[in-house]
Amino acid sequence: MNSESFHTIVIGAGSGGMTVAVGMATLGYSVALIEGAHVGGDCTNVGCVPSKTLIHLAREFRPGDDPDEVLRTVIRKRDALRDKETEEVRHMENVTFIEGWAAFQGPHTLEVQQADGEKRTFTGKNIVIATGARPRPLKIPGLPAERALTNESLFDLRDAPKHLAIVGAGIIALEMAFAFHKLGVRVSIIALDERPIPRAIPEASAAIQNELERRGIATFYGATADSYDEATRTLSIRRGEKIIPLPEVDKVLIAIGRMRNLERLNLEAAGVRYDSRSGIAVNHYGQTSVKGVFAIGDVTPTSAFTHSANAQGRRVVQYIAFPWMPVSRREPLYPNATFSDPEIAAVGTPANEQNCHPQAVRRIRVDFKTHTDRGYTDEVENGFIIVDAVRLTGRIIHATIVGPHASEMISFFTLAIARGISLYKIYRLVYPYPTFSSGILKVADFFMQETLTNLPREAGAYLRYRFARP
Amino acid sequence: MNSESFHTIVIGAGSGGMTVAVGMATLGYSVALIEGAHVGGDCTNVGCVPSKTLIHLAREFRPGDDPDEVLRTVIRKRDALRDKETEEVRHMENVTFIEGWAAFQGPHTLEVQQADGEKRTFTGKNIVIATGARPRPLKIPGLPAERALTNESLFDLRDAPKHLAIVGAGIIALEMAFAFHKLGVRVSIIALDERPIPRAIPEASAAIQNELERRGIATFYGATADSYDEATRTLSIRRGEKIIPLPEVDKVLIAIGRMRNLERLNLEAAGVRYDSRSGIAVNHYGQTSVKGVFAIGDVTPTSAFTHSANAQGRRVVQYIAFPWMPVSRREPLYPNATFSDPEIAAVGTPANEQNCHPQAVRRIRVDFKTHTDRGYTDEVENGFIIVDAVRLTGRIIHATIVGPHASEMISFFTLAIARGISLYKIYRLVYPYPTFSSGILKVADFFMQETLTNLPREAGAYLRYRFARP
Numbered sequence: 038m039n040s041e042s043f044h045t046i047v048i049g050a051g052s053g054g055m056t057v058a059v060g061m062a063t064l065g066y067s068v069a070l071i072e073g074a075h076v077g078g079d080c081t082n083v084g085c086v087p088s089k090t091l092i093h094l095a096r097e098f099r100p101g102d103d104p105d106e107v108l109r110t111v112i113r114k115r116d117a118l119r120d121k122e123t124e125e126v127r128h129m130e131n132v133t134f135i136e137g138w139a140a141f142q143g144p145h146t147l148e149v150q151q152a153d154g155e156k157r158t159f160t161g162k163n164i165v166i167a168t169g170a171r172p173r174p175l176k177i178p179g180l181p182a183e184r185a186l187t188n189e190s191l192f193d194l195r196d197a198p199k200h201l202a203i204v205g206a207g208i209i210a211l212e213m214a215f216a217f218h219k220l221g222v223r224v225s226i227i228a229l230d231e232r233p234i235p236r237a238i239p240e241a242s243a244a245i246q247n248e249l250e251r252r253g254i255a256t257f258y259g260a261t262a263d264s265y266d267e268a269t270r271t272l273s274i275r276r277g278e279k280i281i282p283l284p285e286v287d288k289v290l291i292a293i294g295r296m297r298n299l300e301r302l303n304l305e306a307a308g309v310r311y312d313s314r315s316g317i318a319v320n321h322y323g324q325t326s327v328k329g330v331f332a333i334g335d336v337t338p339t340s341a342f343t344h345s346a347n348a349q350g351r352r353v354v355q356y357i358a359f360p361w362m363p364v365s366r367r368e369p370l371y372p373n374a375t376f377s378d379p380e381i382a383a384v385g386t387p388a389n390e391q392n393c394h395p396q397a398v399r400r401i402r403v404d405f406k407t408h409t410d411r412g413y414t415d416e417v418e419n420g421f422i423i424v425d426a427v428r429l430t431g432r433i434i435h436a437t438i439v440g441p442h443a444s445e446m447i448s449f450f451t452l453a454i455a456r457g458i459s460l461y462k463i464y465r466l467v468y469p470y471p472t473f474s475s476g477i478l479k480v481a482d483f484f485m486q487e488t489l490t491n492l493p494r495e496a497g498a499y500l501r502y503r504f505a506r507p
Numbered sequence: 508m509n510s511e512s513f514h515t516i517v518i519g520a521g522s523g524g525m526t527v528a529v530g531m532a533t534l535g536y537s538v539a540l541i542e543g544a545h546v547g548g549d550c551t552n553v554g555c556v557p558s559k560t561l562i563h564l565a566r567e568f569r570p571g572d573d574p575d576e577v578l579r580t581v582i583r584k585r586d587a588l589r590d591k592e593t594e595e596v597r598h599m600e601n602v603t604f605i606e607g608w609a610a611f612q613g614p615h616t617l618e619v620q621q622a623d624g625e626k627r628t629f630t631g632k633n634i635v636i637a638t639g640a641r642p643r644p645l646k647i648p649g650l651p652a653e654r655a656l657t658n659e660s661l662f663d664l665r666d667a668p669k670h671l672a673i674v675g676a677g678i679i680a681l682e683m684a685f686a687f688h689k690l691g692v693r694v695s696i697i698a699l700d701e702r703p704i705p706r707a708i709p710e711a712s713a714a715i716q717n718e719l720e721r722r723g724i725a726t727f728y729g730a731t732a733d734s735y736d737e738a739t740r741t742l743s744i745r746r747g748e749k750i751i752p753l754p755e756v757d758k759v760l761i762a763i764g765r766m767r768n769l770e771r772l773n774l775e776a777a778g779v780r781y782d783s784r785s786g787i788a789v790n791h792y793g794q795t796s797v798k799g800v801f802a803i804g805d806v807t808p809t810s811a812f813t814h815s816a817n818a819q820g821r822r823v824v825q826y827i828a829f830p831w832m833p834v835s836r837r838e839p840l841y842p843n844a845t846f847s848d849p850e851i852a853a854v855g856t857p858a859n860e861q862n863c864h865p866q867a868v869r870r871i872r873v874d875f876k877t878h879t880d881r882g883y884t885d886e887v888e889n890g891f892i893i894v895d896a897v898r899l900t901g902r903i904i905h906a907t908i909v910g911p912h913a914s915e916m917i918s919f920f921t922l923a924i925a926r927g928i929s930l931y932k933i934y935r936l937v938y939p940y941p942t943f944s945s946g947i948l949k950v951a952d953f954f955m956q957e958t959l960t961n962l963p964r965e966a967g968a969y970l971r972y973r974f975a976r977p
Contacts, residue, residue, distance in 0.1 A: 080880075343940040446918075467817075
């Protein structure tokens with residue numbers, strides 16, 4: 038069998054894979070892009086794009102509007118973008134687009150099973166694995182398949198449910214809880230975790246929980262979905278020994294985490310090292326254990342965001358095309374954002390997770406409602422900026438923002454942390470009034486007050502704890 | 508007559524004055540705060556606070572809602588904040604609050620005419636002038652006083668007009684045009700300028716003009732309000748030789764600029780140098796020509812924003828209380844923000860206004876709709892990030908953002924410009940997806956592409972023009 042040869046082969050046409058394919062092709066290299074499902078991957082098809090379209094439309098939704106119309110608009114816009122991206126991929130210079138599933142036969146050889154049954158073999162100087170992840174399934178006894186949803190089927194819904202039960206309390210779960218609730222859908226959250234967005238700092242979870250309660254979204258923490266009775270359409274929730282019946286549930290969204298798409302790849306044939314729990318091990322350039330084989334995005338242990346996959350993809354392009362260009366050996370800072378209402382965004386590592394003594398760090402909290410005029414005019418009940426900074430020096434190590442536009446404001450802190458800019462410098466800047474970001478100045482204010490009025494204490498704490506073990 | 512003595516006397520209890528009074532009092536100094544009108548000044552009473560409350564409520568407004576109810580809510584919230592601030596001022600430790608109008612009798616002596624007719628004399632080691640500005644009046648022949656509004660009377664309106672004519676095309680004019688239009692009010696703009704927000708870059712004006720037209724807000728540029736006929740309620744607009752009748756106008760908002768409040772101060776008695784056009788001259792510490800007399804905010808030539816007055820106030824406090832602390836001799840960067848829809852925000856000095864050769868600078872433009880997925884999901888028709896950066900080095904000198912949350916995103920660029928962070932560094936950061944701020948990465952992308960693929964040309968241009976005269 039003949040094999041076709043490329044400079045770079047990318048497996049998976051999601052956000053990360055597309056970044057590499059477009060990047061390498063633009064630089065003039067021959068690229069094969071292999072995709073078994075849809076171009077655009079999770080983001081375009083079942084992730085950010087439809088979810089943010091839905092969130093945007095839900096924000097504008099008013100009583101009396103038609104929720105089904107909203108869901109159909111989401112499908113229409115998603116399909117239009119998918120078609121556009123697919124067409125672009127088919128006609129991109131230097132890119133050969135192959136529809137099918139790829140499996141390694143050796144470190145630089147792939148066999149692709151096409152949809153039409155044909156098998157083809159490809160060799161590549163560089164192979165980039167970007168196969169992403171899929172929702173972790175959950176079997177709920179008695180629940181008919183047509184009532185069970187994941188993010189993969191959610192955005193094909195054409196009719197809004199009456200009562201949506203969401204299993205899970207992570208990012209997808211919370212984003213969809215707020216959006217569907219705005220469409221007039223009754224929403225209940227069932228989660229094993231003890232709080233919403235368990236990976237956020239507890240203060241953020243508390244703010245979100247306040248909002249859930251204020252809006253009348255029911256939450257059952259430390260609980261599991263036990264079974265479903267079709268006759269009465271009742272979802273039984275188990276919390277310890279107790280069974281709580283949740284009546285009139287017509288759809289159940291399973292959002293309990295994700296699994297990496299590793300199985301079809303036959304990684305053993307390439308000798309690529311991986312762990313079924315944490316995925317394919319990579320260094321900061323995206324290199325796997327095999328030279329010339331890279332992995333990016335959700336198949337790696339790195340943060341599972343579209344922007345993280347893109348950032349990894351950019352590094353791989355830079356490493357392959359410009360190996361002489363310096364790349365920081367440090368992992369870049371990956372901010373995260375949850376488009377709940379209020380939004381949550383964070384960057385850096387909170388004080389308690391740092392490899393440093395908690396006493397070396399000061400946590401500053403500014404509440405929008407009480408500390409900024411914009412929080413007053415816009416009546417922001419649950420929103421804040423929390424910053425962890427090293428005592429005395431004011432070096433920022435972490436920031437979490439909860440509130441309107443948090444996802445836009447967080448990049449200020451990404452820049453500040455990445456460039457080592459202290460709160461003293463941030464104190465000197467002027468922020469437009471009346472914005473939420475003027476709260477950043479308040480953070481610096483509070484830090485300065487605490488520090489300058491207690492200089493001996495702060496200096497002592499710095500000297501004692503800064504280089505102490507946690 | 509006895510005179511009362513204070514460490515610091517502040518004339519004017521607006522944003523700037525309050526910053527100084529609170530700052531000095533907190534540090535333990537005896538402060539007299541003199542105010543002839545309302546505590547909170549323009550911002551609380553007739554500026555940012557009521558206008559942003561109105562803008563926020565107008566955004567939520569839907570056909571069928573009651574616009575009068577919105578206006579009354581604005582009044583209620585404004586009054587509540589004013590009362591709260593007034594109470595706080597009355598009971599603030601170390602602050603003596605005096606209601607009346609102050610005039611200099613000498614460099615450190617003030618006579619205050621109280622509302623009750625009593626006259627008192629005060630001496631202060633430091634005197635801070637923060638008397639602000641007021642709307643520039645315009646007489647329109649035939650227009651009854653009760654139909655003429657400025658920002659000082661606008662937020663006492665309890666009934667929405669049917670057709671609001673706005674004279675002027677600056678920040679206040681445009682903010683109110685969009686807000687009242689959302690309340691279902693017919694809005695027409697008449698301005699001598701040839702474009703909206705004439706102090707913004709032309710691209711921003713063009714985007715705003717597109718939005719005005721899309722929404723059906725009529726605009727008459729290069730035009731003046733000539734006369735008003737009460738019988739037919741017609742406002743006659745003059746454009747060159749042509750007279751255009753604008754029928755059914757029931758209110759006219761005059762927003763053609765502002766005048767500094769200098770007249771009552773008797774600055775000559777103190778010897779404080781000023782210019783009736785540009786205001787009281789100050790250095791970067793806010794010092795006037797007389798030692799111990801300072802001026803901040805709208806009475807100075809500096810940018811006329813609440814956040815600028817606050818920043819100047821902070822500098823004065825620092826200078827008086829901590830004279831040993833270093834202050835940058837450079838004026839801080841004053842960002843500006845217009846809360847139109849879309850918002851406009853800018854920081855730095857555009858290429859064509861810089862004291863450098865235009866060929867030394869590259870202007871990068873990223874449109875949200877075409878270059879970011881968030882612009883696609885949120886259907887942002889008129890929005891962009893424009894960055895002016897020095898060729899080759901990528902040092903940013905100016906940024907303008909038009910679009911949702913522009914006022915929140917601009918602080919990223921304030922930080923980048925203030926700290927001299929180039930587009931190369933900005934290129935390395937990760938931005939949450941899908942946000943508008945991921946457009947910042949696109950700006951860096953475009954700059955890198957232009958630069959790295961044309962290195963000799965860019966290096967040549969840099970060497971030729973960077974130090975050339977414009």
